[in-house]
Amino acid sequence: MNRIKLLILFVIICISTVNAQLLWKISGHGLKQNSYLLGTHHLISISFLDSIPGVYPAFNKSKMVVSEIVFSNQDVSAKIQKASTLPDSVTMKNLLSAEDFDFVNKELIDVLKMNLLSINKMHPSLIQTFYELELYKERAHFDPNTKSDSYFQLVASQKGIPVAGLETVDKQIELLFPKDNLKKSAEELVKTIRKKDLLFADYQQLNKLYRSGDIKGLSEMNKAWNREWGVTAEENARQLDLRNIEWVKQLPELMKSNSCFIAVGALHLPGENGLIHLLRKKGYKVKPVK
Numbered sequence: 001m002n003r004i005k006l007l008i009l010f011v012i013i014c015i016s017t018v019n020a021q022l023l024w025k026i027s028g029h030g031l032k033q034n035s036y037l038l039g040t041h042h043l044i045s046i047s048f049l050d051s052i053p054g055v056y057p058a059f060n061k062s063k064m065v066v067s068e069i070v071f072s073n074q075d076v077s078a079k080i081q082k083a084s085t086l087p088d089s090v091t092m093k094n095l096l097s098a099e100d101f102d103f104v105n106k107e108l109i110d111v112l113k114m115n116l117l118s119i120n121k122m123h124p125s126l127i128q129t130f131y132e133l134e135l136y137k138e139r140a141h142f143d144p145n146t147k148s149d150s151y152f153q154l155v156a157s158q159k160g161i162p163v164a165g166l167e168t169v170d171k172q173i174e175l176l177f178p179k180d181n182l183k184k185s186a187e188e189l190v191k192t193i194r195k196k197d198l199l200f201a202d203y204q205q206l207n208k209l210y211r212s213g214d215i216k217g218l219s220e221m222n223k224a225w226n227r228e229w230g231v232t233a234e235e236n237a238r239q240l241d242l243r244n245i246e247w248v249k250q251l252p253e254l255m256k257s258n259s260c261f262i263a264v265g266a267l268h269l270p271g272e273n274g275l276i277h278l279l280r281k282k283g284y285k286v287k288p289v290k
Contacts, residue, residue: 021213021215021289022038022039022052022215022266023036023037023038023052023053023058023288024037024287024288024289025058025285025286025287025288025289026285026286027284027285028283028284028285029252029283029285030256031256033259034259035062035255035258035259035260035261036058036061036062036261036262037262037269037275037276038055038058038152038261038262038263038264039215039265039266039267039268039269040148040149040264040265040266041149041206041210042147042148042265043136043140043142043206043207044149044207044210045142045146045148047146048148048211049148052213053289053290054290055289058261058289059152059155059261061259062161062258062259062260062261063162063258063259063260064156064161064162064164064254064259064260064261065152065156065161065162065263066164066165066166066251066254066261066264067152067153067164067165067166067263068165068166068167068265069167069168069172070163070164070165071150071153079169079170079173080169080173083173083176083177084122084177085122085123086123086182090182091121092116092120092121092127093120095124095182095185096186096190100190103190103194104116104190104193107193107196108127111135111138112130112131112134123177123182123185124185125176125178125189126176126177128185128188129176131189131192131193135196135199135200139200140203149263153263164254164260166246166247166250166251166264167246167247175238175239188229191229191230198228202221202225202228205221206221209221215267215269215270216270218267219267219270219271219274222236222240222267240267240271241273244273244274244275244278247268247275248278248279251279252282262275
């Protein structure tokens with residue numbers, strides 16, 4: 001009986017390891033050295049990295065860091081500032097009803113300590129980003145200066161290790177600040193503020209899943225999130241699937257030349273169009289680092 005219990009426990013541990021995993025080793029398919037794939041999360045502090053088995057040895061073995069974009073580009077700030085400015089004929093006052101404008105204005109004064117008129121020309125998506133981050137900082141006592149998603153890129157830059165981006169700053173700006181439907185972006189800002197308690201609860205659950213390494217759970221939560229917040233299948237594909245497909249076209253050449261430490265958002269890992277499955281389809285062995 002004890003042997004059976006031990007066998008069951010062993011199986012449970014193995015299954016948990018496979019389903020709860022943030023760091024993966026990529027090998028085979030002609031690679032002369034292993035590469036590593038890490039799922040990151042921007043609302044998690046650097047200290048959490050200590051609890052990911054094998055993450056520092058994997059990083060120290062690697063000769064190149066690969067991220068979504070290269071943060072150190074000098075033109076990033078200038079491009080974001082330009083993209084996040086509304087067109088000449090448009091202001092937040094134009095995009096919102098008088099009632100919604102007053103509602104958002106009061107909330108921004110309370111959370112961001114600034115009124116909406118002072119940022120009247122700012123893209124609603126950027127206002128929403130600032131609001132969500134400040135709300136999370138306030139309620140979770142989170143210090144954004146300790147966020148872990150850009151840690152490895154920063155260390156690589158300090159050590160002189162090459163850093164490669166899988167997409168341009170312009171591509172990310174296009175995703176972050178869409179200009180095709182500014183009215184919808186403004187409505188999303190209002191909805192976010194009206195549902196701020198639900199938003200914070202969602203972030204707490206998201207962080208819980210990430211800390212447990214449950215990338216499948218993160219994927220399921222993303223689907224529920226999309227239903228709750230009205231994100232269409234097309235919008236989700238632009239954010240995740242289509243980008244993954246483009247990234248997998250670039251990764252083989254990078255991994256062929258270097259042992260790469262690939263650090264991207266954890267939601268890019270799971271699913272049929274996730275990086276793990278797409279790399280396996282290309283012939284690579286992608287296994288959890290235990």
